[in-house]
Amino acid sequence: MKRIWLVVPALVVVALAGCSAGKSANNATSSGAASSSSDAATTPDPDTDTAAGDGVRIALGETKKVPIPADAVMDIRAPADWGQAANGLRCTVVDSSGRNEDLRSSDVKKTESVNGKDWMTVWTFSSAPIGDVTVGCKDPDSKIAAAHPSPVIRVVPRGVFPVPAAR
Template identity: 55%
Template sequence: MTRLLVLVLAVAAPAACSDEVKDGEATGRASATDGSATPPPTATVPIVEPEGAVRVPIDETGTATMPPGSVLEIRVPAAWGDAATALRCTVTDGTGRNEDLHSSEVKKKEEAGGQEWMTLWTFSAAPNAELTVGCADPERRVPPEGQPFVRVVPRSSAPPAAR
């Protein structure tokens, strides 16, 4: 009888641990004793980036290549609001020369991956130039959820076609 009880407890123990964090994510199951239900994690829609786009984590650098006939935009989640204005971004070419970043008071917004993104900066360089892009958050104002990053996305610089 004792052996049967030990066997039952050994089988039940892993089931009781169903609320543990596994691979950095909650399993979404509530224990039978607490009576609460943990909502399933929200599904995120993957962002389908255009060719030539790169993601650069905050406080790191990444490499972008200037597509011919385009400008590059540094985009951030619109939800960051005023915290985005604290970002300090730099773009340098292969010789270490800083590229000029251009901004406007009215921030262009777009939807990507079920989230609204706004353009903070626009810049250009010689076609096919390899550029180092980095954005620092010295005041630590960007929300730390997930892995915060900026998107560096090409946009055609050609004027719209005549109608």
């Protein structure tokens, strides 16, 4: 059950890759995810990371549904080369009942390399593993969009190990 958080994002990545390979992304997406269909229409970045476990990629200004695996905390990550401009991101996470999730941040940004590209954790949140949450980030000052073409963030699960019950 602990490894399920690896399987769910992998299935999402595979499903999204299959949708973008078709001629019409609108036929493969539901009407509730209309904003995600524009990802398939954008030109892919040559160093796009689509391996299993890389999370869900979301273009700035758009929202996507993200599955919540069991035993995980979710990280919202931005490319490390965005530097201090990433601190200006305004992100929201809404569960299926319309409730906003609390986002946490720290001054020390954890950085991780994925397929040769460094990503830093900007926000962290946790949610009940009952379904999906809708995640979106905006760049209100347009600092990132001006300097980086096709800016995207990633929402990635980070495993949390359960504490054993006291005997």
